[in-house]
Amino acid sequence: MRDILYRYAIFCAIILCMSFGSVAFAEDTGVFDVNAFGTLERPVSQFDHDAHMEYPEIDEDCSVCHHVYEDGKLVEGESSEDQACSDCHTIKAQGSQPGLRTAYHDQCKGCHIDMKKGPVACGECHVR
Amino acid sequence: MQDIYLLVSGPLAWAAWAIFLFGSIYKIWKTLDTAKKKEQVLFSYVSLKYGLRSIINWSIPFNTVNMRLNPALTAISFFFHIAFFVLLLFVSAHQVMLGEGFGISWFTIPDTLANILAFGVLGACIFFAARRLTVPEVKYVTDWTDFALLILVVAPFVTGILAYYQIGNYMLMIILHMLFAEAVLVAIPFTRLSHMLLAPLTRAYIGSEFGMVRNVKDW
Numbered sequence: 001m002r003d004i005l006y007r008y009a010i011f012c013a014i015i016l017c018m019s020f021g022s023v024a025f026a027e028d029t030g031v032f033d034v035n036a037f038g039t040l041e042r043p044v045s046q047f048d049h050d051a052h053m054e055y056p057e058i059d060e061d062c063s064v065c066h067h068v069y070e071d072g073k074l075v076e077g078e079s080s081e082d083q084a085c086s087d088c089h090t091i092k093a094q095g096s097q098p099g100l101r102t103a104y105h106d107q108c109k110g111c112h113i114d115m116k117k118g119p120v121a122c123g124e125c126h127v128r
Numbered sequence: 129m130q131d132i133y134l135l136v137s138g139p140l141a142w143a144a145w146a147i148f149l150f151g152s153i154y155k156i157w158k159t160l161d162t163a164k165k166k167e168q169v170l171f172s173y174v175s176l177k178y179g180l181r182s183i184i185n186w187s188i189p190f191n192t193v194n195m196r197l198n199p200a201l202t203a204i205s206f207f208f209h210i211a212f213f214v215l216l217l218f219v220s221a222h223q224v225m226l227g228e229g230f231g232i233s234w235f236t237i238p239d240t241l242a243n244i245l246a247f248g249v250l251g252a253c254i255f256f257a258a259r260r261l262t263v264p265e266v267k268y269v270t271d272w273t274d275f276a277l278l279i280l281v282v283a284p285f286v287t288g289i290l291a292y293y294q295i296g297n298y299m300l301m302i303i304l305h306m307l308f309a310e311a312v313l314v315a316i317p318f319t320r321l322s323h324m325l326l327a328p329l330t331r332a333y334i335g336s337e338f339g340m341v342r343n344v345k346d347w
Contacts, residue, residue: 041220041239105228113134121133122221123291123298 036086036100045104045125057115065107072096129299136306137225144310151317152325159326175336182335183328185347192347201259208252211245215285218242239292246289253282277319283308 034044058064063079069088072095080088086100093099098106108125112118119125163170185191195202216222220236227233237245257278260270287305290296315321338346 101224102228105224112130117130120130121299121302122224123294123302128294 032104033084033086036084036091042122042126043128045108046127047108047125057111069097129303132303133299136303136310140310141306144313148313148316151314155317155322156325156329159329170333173336173341174333175340178336178339179332180335181339182346183331185345186331194347200255204252204255208249208256211249211252215242215245215249215288243289243292246285246292249285250282250289253278253285274320277315277321280308280312280315281321284312 032045032047034040052058052065053060061079062081063077066079066081066083068075068078068080085103089098089100089103091100093102108118109120112120189206190196190199190202214237218235218237219242220239223233223236257275260266260274260278284305287301287308291298291301291305295301312321316324334346338344
């Protein structure tokens with residue numbers, strides 16, 4: 001019995017070192033401005049801006065993604081590509097305006113689901 | 129792959145939770161109904177006071193004689209059950225899905241802690257399997273279904289860890305992770321995992337008989 005306990009303790013110790021190590025050596029790559037989040041829990045999302053602009057559904061119309069909302073309503077034809085997402089979307093949601101993380105997730109995944117292509121699962125964007 | 133992911137994380141998840149919920153209600157009702165038909169007398173011995181007293185005392189680590197006789201099993205069992213629910217409820221990825229699906233979320237644990245707990249759960253399951261293979265009195269009452277259940281229970285954790293570290297095909301791992309978790313949910317009312325539902329009933333009855341009839345503690 002004691003033998004099994006010792007082996008279990010050693011096993012746990014090795015796993016502990018491994019998980020701490022993996023966090024310590026995680027690196028930051030990506031193009032989104034994610035400074036507003038502070039410490040990140042997952043790797044920054046991979047995103048190819050140029051490729052997205054070329055898609056026929058977007059066709060270089062910035063406002064498809066860089067939207068402007070006023071009083072909870074989408075303002076047609078206005079775009080906000082000169083602003084950072086975090087200029088409007090605070091970490092916490094404000095009324096009907098989603099928080100920053102939800103805004104990113106909804107913006108990407110919502111469109112991918114509508115288009116029936118593109119990543120939707122966590123690790124498809126947050127690639128290690 | 130997107131279709132399968134959306135199916136598994138949407139309709140199948142709803143189905144699994146529904147089967148778990150209604151299956152659990154059925155299982156508890158069925159157990160009480162069987163007791164009523166076969167041993168009506170059981171009910172006259174059930175007392176809320178002694179039943180709760182027993183449940184509370186058996187919920188405190190190392191509080192019972194039997195727990196103190198098996199310290200490794202006690203520590204690992206308590207760790208396993210606590211880690212199981214902490215991971216289910218407080219992993220940040222689960223919270224993100226809850227938040228985006230239903231607009232509700234609560235306290236989350238850091239991924240580092242989640243990792244430690246998840247690997248700990250793997251270790252605990254290895255311990256449970258080793259115990260079934262080596263401890264004579266446990267080995268005697270063990271058959272292949274015990275190992276099948278143990279594998280089913282550990283499967284969401286193995287695939288969860290592989291998905292987290294993105295080892296192997298990520299989409300396959302995350303889909304299997306959700307499928308296995310849904311299989312565990314569905315299995316709870318219909319297998320020995322039903323101890324989750326029935327243990328309080330057993331405890332309450334034994335606690336009542338020991339407390340009310342024999343006037344002794346059952347821990």
